[in-house]
Amino acid sequence: MFFFDPMYIVFLAPALILMLWAQARVKSAFAQGMRVPAQLSGAAAARYILDQAGCQDVGIEETHGTLSDHYDPRHRVLRLSSDVYHRQTAASVGIAAHEAGHALQHAHNYLPLVLRNAAVPAAKFGPAIFFILFIVGMLMQSLQLVVIGLVAFAGVLVFQVVNLPVEFDASNRAKQILTEYNIVDGDGAVAVRKVLNAAGWTYVAATLQTLLQLLYYIFIIFGGRRD
Numbered sequence: 146m147f148f149f150d151p152m153y154i155v156f157l158a159p160a161l162i163l164m165l166w167a168q169a170r171v172k173s174a175f176a177q178g179m180r181v182p183a184q185l186s187g188a189a190a191a192r193y194i195l196d197q198a199g200c201q202d203v204g205i206e207e208t209h210g211t212l213s214d215h216y217d218p219r220h221r222v223l224r225l226s227s228d229v230y231h232r233q234t235a236a237s238v239g240i241a242a243h244e245a246g247h248a249l250q251h252a253h254n255y256l257p258l259v260l261r262n263a264a265v266p267a268a269k270f271g272p273a274i275f276f277i278l279f280i281v282g283m284l285m286q287s288l289q290l291v292v293i294g295l296v297a298f299a300g301v302l303v304f305q306v307v308n309l310p311v312e313f314d315a316s317n318r319a320k321q322i323l324t325e326y327n328i329v330d331g332d333g334a335v336a337v338r339k340v341l342n343a344a345g346w347t348y349v350a351a352t353l354q355t356l357l358q359l360l361y362y363i364f365i366i367f368g369g370r371r372d
């Protein structure tokens with residue numbers, strides 16, 4: 146099966162290396178940022194930012210896991226991991242403010258967020274549709290079905306591409322607001338920037354991975370296949 150094709154590793158290597166590097170950076174920036182004090186806990190900072198923006202109805206909950214922080218648009222609630230929720234550090238307020246940034250985007254119908262949410266089904270079902278159409282297309286010797294499968298797979302890439310401005314905007318809002326409200330000082334702002342920039346690179350790496358995966362599938366379907 147093509148899953149064990151060494152060419153697969155060759156295609157994906159740049160994305161995998163970038164991802165490992167980005168994840169290592171997130172880890173070290175987070176550990177560093179956890180040692181830099183901030184004026185508020187992550188939860189208090191997020192509450193303050195949301196209230197200032199008129200989003201009193203957005204809730205904040207504590208959730209399990211490390212770096213599991215996210216904004217749930219369906220329930221309009223920020224879920225913050227324990228360290229982010231409780232601790233008064235630059236890393237905590239940086240991540241909390243980033244998630245609050247998503248809530249602000251949602252409240253203001255920020256266009257890239259609307260597009261990203263519209264692309265969620267494409268990202269969810271694209272890979273499964275691709276694999277089914279790829280196998281059925283191969284069995285029926287129908288290139289057309291395989292190509293439709295490829296288009297479905299490209300839906301994942303569309304989602305990830307429109308997600309990039311959403312993530313970068315949330316981080317930019319966070320950096321700006323934390324300094325503006327004096328929740329972090331100069332050192333804190335540097336630590337916040339490091340954490341959020343590192344996290345941003347993981348999204349770039351994931352997008353690159355999908356792009357290279359798509360190119361690999363095109364490569365094996367349209368030529369270059371040697372047995």
Ligand SMILES: [Zn+2]
Nearest residue numbers: 243247312315
């Ligand atoms: Zn985000």
